[in-house]
Amino acid sequence: MMNDQRFGIRKIVYYSEEILSENGLSPAKPAVRATAAAVVTNPWLGGKPTDDLGAEVVRLAPVLARKLTDVLAANLGGVEAIQAFGKAAIVGTDGEIEHGAALIHTPFFGNLVREFFEGESIICFADDRADAGSSLVVPLWHKNAAATRTHYQTITTRVSDAPRPDEIVVVVGASTGPRPHSRIGDRLTDPIVKAETLGELVP
Amino acid sequence: MSIRKIVTVTEDILTEGGREVSPAARVAVVAAIVKNPWAGQGFVEDLSEGIDAHASDLGALLAPRVLEALGAPAEAYGKAAIVGLNGEIEHGSGLIHTLAFGNHFRDAANATTLLPAVEKRGPAGVIFDIPLKHITDATIRSHHQSIEIRINDAPHADEIVIALAAAAQGRPQQRLAAFSTEKN
Numbered sequence: 001m002m003n004d005q006r007f008g009i010r011k012i013v014y015y016s017e018e019i020l021s022e023n024g025l026s027p028a029k030p031a032v033r034a035t036a037a038a039v040v041t042n043p044w045l046g047g048k049p050t051d052d053l054g055a056e057v058v059r060l061a062p063v064l065a066r067k068l069t070d071v072l073a074a075n076l077g078g079v080e081a082i083q084a085f086g087k088a089a090i091v092g093t094d095g096e097i098e099h100g101a102a103l104i105h106t107p108f109f110g111n112l113v114r115e116f117f118e119g120e121s122i123i124c125f126a127d128d129r130a131d132a133g134s135s136l137v138v139p140l141w142h143k144n145a146a147a148t149r150t151h152y153q154t155i156t157t158r159v160s161d162a163p164r165p166d167e168i169v170v171v172v173g174a175s176t177g178p179r180p181h182s183r184i185g186d187r188l189t190d191p192i193v194k195a196e197t198l199g200e201l202v203p
Numbered sequence: 204m205s206i207r208k209i210v211t212v213t214e215d216i217l218t219e220g221g222r223e224v225s226p227a228a229r230v231a232v233v234a235a236i237v238k239n240p241w242a243g244q245g246f247v248e249d250l251s252e253g254i255d256a257h258a259s260d261l262g263a264l265l266a267p268r269v270l271e272a273l274g275a276p277a278e279a280y281g282k283a284a285i286v287g288l289n290g291e292i293e294h295g296s297g298l299i300h301t302l303a304f305g306n307h308f309r310d311a312a313n314a315t316t317l318l319p320a321v322e323k324r325g326p327a328g329v330i331f332d333i334p335l336k337h338i339t340d341a342t343i344r345s346h347h348q349s350i351e352i353r354i355n356d357a358p359h360a361d362e363i364v365i366a367l368a369a370a371a372q373g374r375p376q377q378r379l380a381a382f383s384t385e386k387n
Contacts, residue, residue, distance in 0.1 A: 010218045012227075017354075018209045075211075133330075135355065160330075160351035 007063050008041030010167070013159050014071055022180035031083075031177030033155040035138055036071040038064050038170050039162040042095045044102075053102040061103050065112035068172040079118050081176045084151045086140040087113060088171040091129040092163035100127045103170050113172055119143030132161050138173040149186045150178035204257050205238040206264075207362065210354050211272050219375040228375040230350045231272035232333060233265050234283070234366035239290045240298075242361035250297040258298050262307030265367045270311055275371035277312040279346040281335040283366040286324045287358035295363050296322050308367055314338035327356050333368040342382045345373035 016034035019027060043056040073079045087110070089100030103109060110123050124139045124146070135158040142148035155173050163169045195202045216228040240253035247253075270277060282305070284295025298304060305318050319334040319341075330353045337343035350368055358364045 010216070012215045012217065014211070014213045016211045018211075019207070020209065021205065021207045135328075135353070156355040158353055160353075 007060055008043065009038055009067075010041070011039040011159065011162065012067065012071060013037045013039075014075060015155075015157060016075060017155065019180050025181065027177075027180035029177045031175050031180070032076055033140070033153065033173070033175040034072055034076060035155055035157040035171050035173045036068040037157055037159055038068055039159060040064070040103075040168055040170060042092060042099055042166050042168050044096075044099050045094055045166050049096065049098075053099070057102050057106050057108050061106060061108035062112055064103065064170050065109045065116065065172075068170070069113055069116040072172060072174045073116075076174060076176055079116070082117050082174045083142060083177055084140040084153065084175040085113065085117055085119060085121075085143045086124050086126075086138045086173040088126045088136055088138045088157060088173065090127070090134060090136050090163055090169040090171075092165040092167045093129060093131065094165040095129065095168060097127060097129055100129075100168055100170070103168060114143075117143055117174070121146040130163070132164055133158065136171070138171055140173050140175050147187060149184060150182040151175070153179050204260050206235050207238070208236045208357065209268070210234040210236070210357075211268070212350075212352060213272055214350065216375045222376065224375040228370075228372050229273060229275065230335070230348070230368065230370040231269050231274075232350060232352055232366055232368045233269040233272055234352065234354065234364050235261060235265060236354065236357040236362055236364050237261070239287060239294055239361050239363050241291075241294050242289060250293065254297045254301055254303070258301045259303040259307070261298060261365050262304040265365065266307040266311045269308070269367040269369045273369045273371055277314070277338055277369040278372055279335040279337050279348060279370040280308060280312060280314060280318055281320065281333045281349075281368045282308070282318045283321045283331060283333045283352070283364065283368070284323075285329060285331050285358055285364040285366075286322075287360045287362045288324065288326055289360040290324065290363060292322050292324050295365070298363065298365055309338075312338055312369065316341045325358075327359060328353060329358075333366060335368055335370050337373075343373075344379050344382050345377040346370070348374045
């Protein structure tokens with residue numbers, strides 16, 4: 001059993017939304033969107049903006065990738081049920097955005113999230129520096145084909161009492177399906193759109 | 204009952220006050236976002252028809268889900284009704300302050316006490332706290348706690364958020380003297 005205290009994990013929050021009806025109609029392919037968020041102590045507090053962040057990334061990011069993807073897979077019906085993914089970080093006000101970036105934007109997090117979710121796409125993201133209780137919109141897209149328009153979607157994540165100034169909230173998001181009633185075509189069906197061919201439609 | 208969305212939240216607290224909490228303290232919430240049964244009807248004097256039509260169904264939907272999300276026997280519990288801006292708080296109270304709603308949770312959790320509650324009116328994205336108390340003795344001080352919830356796009360003006368909360372334990376690092384030991 002992993003010793004969570006050693007990694008400075010204070011709390012793990014899972015949030016999911018199952019959409020049964022949208023604009024009065026049940027979705028043809030009902031999806032559950034979810035986030036798993038870990039609240040960790042910022043390991044780089046008091047450092048200089050020139051410090052190398054690598055050592056703590058190697059120590060902490062893989063643990064977070066494992067833990068957060070496990071929480072999502074367990075709640076969403078397994079890795080095979082997950083079709084879309086995303087990631088995010090909210091840095092407390094004593095830290096740098098770069099600290100959040102360090103935890104989610106290197107292979108020690110991103111590659112592992114992709115591997116654990118059996119995906120191939122680059123993982124879309126959001127990050128912010130904010131007070132405890134701030135909401136962050138986490139973008140999600142298809143885990144194997146990022147340009148799949150039906151799966152462009154978001155979920156809002158929030159932890160009521162985090163991040164404290166000396167903490168970072170690290171988030172993985174997932175969805176088991178497309179947007180409800182997705183019906184805006186795809187790259188295969190799009191017409192060629194250029195300003196000159198639209199004529200008067202473009203002021 | 205017209206349900207738009209079901210939201211599930213779990214919080215696992217692994218450290219509190221800088222010390223490990225072992226096992227992690229878990230609180231779970233499941234919320235249903237429903238159409239206000241009395242929306243658009245003006246002032247409805249007798250709410251019993253809508254209560255009879257929906258309260259029991261909501262309790263039956265939410266009770267097993269919140270216990271499943273908790274994944275452990277419940278030791279504390281609570282409930283919430285958050286009414287959208289076009290409704291009355293009385294509408295939300297009608298749906299949750301009836302035995303037809305609460306007994307589903309009480310029976311499933313082997314509980315006996317009244318469920319503490321929050322009733323509130325607000326816009327979509329309003330933050331609310333659900334109070335929880337011990338399931339068989341509301342004077343057990345260690346189990347007085349609350350969990351904060353926010354649903355980004357609910358309740359719409361004609362909706363109500365109905366929620367149940369369950370905790371597998373009291374507060375993490377609880378260490379207050381028992382109620383019975385306190386002098387007047």
